[in-house]
Amino acid sequence: MTEPATTVKKACLVVIDGWGVRKEEYGNAILAGETPVMTGLEKDAAYCECAASGLAVGLPEGLMGNSEVGHLAIGAGQAQYQDLVRINLGLKDGSLRTQPALVNAYKAAKEGTGRMHFCGLLSDGGVHSHQEHLYDLLKAAKEHGISNSYVHCFMDGRDTPPTSGEGYLKKLDDVTKEIGYGKISTVVGRYYAMDRDKRWDRVQLAFDVMCRDLGATPVPDMHAELAARYAAGENDEFIKPYVVDADGGIQDGDVVLFFNYRADRMREMCECMGLQCRFKTDFKRDCKVVMFTQYKGDFDLPAVYPPQVMNNVLAEWLSKKGLKQYHCAETEKYAHVTFFFNGGREDPFEGEERQMIPSPKVATYDLQPEMSSSAVADDVAGAIKGGKYEFVLCNFAATDMVGHTGMMDKAVIAVSTTDKAIGVIKDACVEAGYGLFITADHGNAELMLNPDGSTVTSHTNLPVPFIGMDPAGGMKWSKTEDVTVADIAPTILTYMGLDVPSDMKGSNIMA
Numbered sequence: 001m002t003e004p005a006t007t008v009k010k011a012c013l014v015v016i017d018g019w020g021v022r023k024e025e026y027g028n029a030i031l032a033g034e035t036p037v038m039t040g041l042e043k044d045a046a047y048c049e050c051a052a053s054g055l056a057v058g059l060p061e062g063l064m065g066n067s068e069v070g071h072l073a074i075g076a077g078q079a080q081y082q083d084l085v086r087i088n089l090g091l092k093d094g095s096l097r098t099q100p101a102l103v104n105a106y107k108a109a110k111e112g113t114g115r116m117h118f119c120g121l122l123s124d125g126g127v128h129s130h131q132e133h134l135y136d137l138l139k140a141a142k143e144h145g146i147s148n149s150y151v152h153c154f155m156d157g158r159d160t161p162p163t164s165g166e167g168y169l170k171k172l173d174d175v176t177k178e179i180g181y182g183k184i185s186t187v188v189g190r191y192y193a194m195d196r197d198k199r200w201d202r203v204q205l206a207f208d209v210m211c212r213d214l215g216a217t218p219v220p221d222m223h224a225e226l227a228a229r230y231a232a233g234e235n236d237e238f239i240k241p242y243v244v245d246a247d248g249g250i251q252d253g254d255v256v257l258f259f260n261y262r263a264d265r266m267r268e269m270c271e272c273m274g275l276q277c278r279f280k281t282d283f284k285r286d287c288k289v290v291m292f293t294q295y296k297g298d299f300d301l302p303a304v305y306p307p308q309v310m311n312n313v314l315a316e317w318l319s320k321k322g323l324k325q326y327h328c329a330e331t332e333k334y335a336h337v338t339f340f341f342n343g344g345r346e347d348p349f350e351g352e353e354r355q356m357i358p359s360p361k362v363a364t365y366d367l368q369p370e371m372s373s374s375a376v377a378d379d380v381a382g383a384i385k386g387g388k389y390e391f392v393l394c395n396f397a398a399t400d401m402v403g404h405t406g407m408m409d410k411a412v413i414a415v416s417t418t419d420k421a422i423g424v425i426k427d428a429c430v431e432a433g434y435g436l437f438i439t440a441d442h443g444n445a446e447l448m449l450n451p452d453g454s455t456v457t458s459h460t461n462l463p464v465p466f467i468g469m470d471p472a473g474g475m476k477w478s479k480t481e482d483v484t485v486a487d488i489a490p491t492i493l494t495y496m497g498l499d500v501p502s503d504m505k506g507s508n509i510m511a
Contacts, residue, residue, distance in 0.1 A: 008323065009496045011435040012384055012392040013488070014422060015074060017067060017333055018400025019415075020443020020462040021049050027449030027456070029399070029408055033415030037423040038465070041438065045469040048480035048509070052442045053461035056484040058082055064459040067333065067400065068340050070441025070485060075341035076313040077489035077504030083261045083293045084126070086305055087133055096133075097140045101302035102257075105290045106144035109255040112288075114147035117250050119210065119269070120259035120292075121190060122151075122168045125159030128194070128262040131168060133292075135175050137259060142181040150185035150248040151176075152210050154193040157236025165236035166226050173223075185248025186210050187222060188241035189234075194265035200279045203268050209241035211273075211283035212249035219243060252286045261305070263295040274301050310343030312501035314489040318391050319349035321498060326383045327352065329395035330372040331359040336441070337395045353389075355379055359397070366410040370417040371398040377421035381428035390496070392434070396421060403444035406455035411445045430471045435495050439488055440464035468495070468510065478511040 025031050041047070050056075053065035057072070058079035073079045081089065090096030097103075109116040118137055121129040134151065141149045151172065155165040169187065176182040192206040219225040222244045229239055250256055256273055260266045272278055274289025291303040318325050327348075329337040334356045339346055348354055357375045360368040373396055380394045398414035405411070422438065429436040443460035450456055466488060468475045475495075477483075486506030493500050494508040 007497055008390050009435055010387075010390050010433065011437060011492050011496055012380070012425060012429055013492060014425060014436070014438045015071065015337070015393070015395045016399060016418060016422075016438065016440045017336075017395055017397050018403045018442060018444030018459065019418070019440040020446040020460050020464050022443070022446040022462050027408065027447055029403065029411035029415050029445040029448050031446075032408070032412045033419065035415065035419040037419045037426060038438075041426070041467045041469060042465070045467050046475045046477045046510075048466050048477050048483050049463035050439070050466045050483040050485055050487065052440065052464045052485045055079065055085065056486065058085055060085055062461060064461045065442030066459060067336050067441050071336040071340040072310070072343065073484070073486045074439065074441065074488050075315060076310045076343050076486070077500070077506040078310075078486050079484075079505075080308050080310060083305055084130075087261055087292075091133065091136055096136060099304045101290055101306075102140070102304045104302065105255050105257055105288070106141060106146060108288055109141075109146045110144055112255065113251065113253040115251065115254045116141055116146050116149045117152060117185070117254055117256045118149065118259055119152040119256060120154060121156055121194065122153040122165070122172060123156035123160045124168070125156055127159040128265060129260040131172065134172070134259055137257065138176070138182045139179055142179060149182045150245060151182060152186040152188070153184060154188060154190045155236035155239045156190060157238075158190065160236070162235040162237065163230050165239070166223065166230070169226060170223065183245045183248060184222060185245045186241055187226065187239060187244060189237045189239035190265070191238045192241065193269055195268055196265045198268070198278075203272060204279045204281060206241050207269065207272055208281055208283050209243060210250055211285050212243065213283075214247045214249060214251065216243050216246055216249060218246050250285050250287055254285070255288045255290065257290045257292070257304075258295075259292050261293045263293060266291070267295045270295050270299065270301070275299065310503075312503040313341075313343035314492065315342045315349050315352055317493065317498070317501050319351050322351070323390040324351045324388060325353070325391040325393065326355070326389040327393045328355040328357065328376060328380050328383070330357040330376055330397055332371070332401055333395040333397040337393055341393065364405055365398070365401045366405040366407045369398060369402045369410040369413040371401060371414070373398050373417045373421040377424040381424050384425070384428040384432050384434050387432055394425070399445040403448065404457050406448065406457040408448045411448055415445055426469070429469070433471050435471070435475070436467075436469040437488065437492055438465065438467040439485060441485070470495070476511040477509045479509050483509055
């Protein structure tokens with residue numbers, strides 16, 4: 001920890017939960033509320049709209065934001081991409097093939113038995129896996145010069161139609177012929193290969209066929225076999241395993257890559273294959289197992305995409321600078337200004353103090369739409385006026401929590417109350433000389449009604465405001481387009497006169 005700089009400017013960040021930007025008045029509780037403070041700041045302070053959904057917060061493109069990823073991206077100065085997003089981006093820019101665990105797996109296969117196995121759910125359902133990932137893995141294996149690669153196809157039928165597997169199997173067959181590489185080894189339903197309830201008899205049925213001895217008798221035609229299973233009432237999920245390639249069984253020394261990215265239904269098969277087999281079998285193999293993502297924290301196996309570690313998030317960076325900070329929210333959103341804002345860390349950083357204001361004890365928040373906004377505002381204003389902390393953070397929960405009730409009139413009350421509370425903090429910032437920054441983690445209350453009059457209770461993928469006010473005046477944004485919530489932390493650090501850690505991928509937008 002370094003000594004605190006005497007020239008640091010103090011700053012307060014207000015995160016409004018569920019306050020998006022939408023121009024249309026219909027069904028818009030934000031525009032229907034009394035918001036003189038926010039309206040005045042939009043006019044007189046630095047103002048822009050920023051993205052808080054989809055890729056901007058690490059979610060698949062077009063997906064609405066949420067409180068967890070929103071606070072994480074705000075606090076970390078970067079989005080923490082979900083595994084599927086990371087893999088898809090890697091597929092797009094070619095970085096999938098350069099992941100160290102994957103490169104090492106290909107190297108081990110080439111220098112070892114010359115055999116590699118790809119095991120996973122064969123579909124485009126997108127819940128557990130995606131076939132496009134498999135295709136790229138096969139192409140990369142060919143480029144690495146691995147003599148033989150085999151695919152053990154887990155058939156879907158749950159996240160896809162129950163007999164759609166034939167189409168996926170044919171597509172994989174066509175891809176292997178097109179690239180002149182790869183063999184389909186085994187076909188088995190996910191009921192057996194992807195159990196998650198310790199039904200080891202099911203797992204063993206798939207395991208023993210996948211790890212069969214060389215020279216096993218294959219079915220005459222894998223497509224005809226699947227059609228026959230369908231005719232007998234055996235749909236994709238429940239396909240009993242059958243052999244497609246005589247020499248495609250997993251052998252000692254082979255490399256096995258599980259290409260599902262979702263963890264829960266890969267743990268059992270992966271554990272039995274690479275760690276400890278949970279049943280008695282004649283086909284236990286001493287093979288090298290690689291996970292696509294980390295299936296379980298205590299699995300001592302390499303992962304192509306290990307968990308992202310968020311280093312030097314805003315709270316941590318301020319702590320390293322020897323600065324004091326104060327985080328406050330009511331109960332409903334306390335985790336968001338602590339655990340999530342701090343990059344997934346439970347304990348406070350050195351110099352960080354926290355305050356939790358109790359949320360109202362009501363069944364649903366439409367019964368008290370103001371929630372504890374006033375108490376949060378008073379507490380934060382007191383922390384600012386005290387001058388002890390170089391950085392103060394708070395969250396206002398009402399617009400989101402009341403927005404979820406779908407009750408427009410109550411959401412309007414929540415909006416008006418939140419605006420008034422922000423006014424209390426604004427006045428304190430002016431009095432104590434703090435820079436004030438205001439944003440939201442995602443949208444919600446700006447869209448309460450559908451065109452047909454039905455209620456909307458979900459988050460939105462609309463942009464959120466980002467406001468900056470320096471009591472001394474003159475704060476401006478250098479850009480107002482293509483801004484995301486990940487740009488907030490670097491901007492605050494720049495305002496405070498601090499350097500921005502390289503871990504933050506967002507950009508300062510202060511002119």
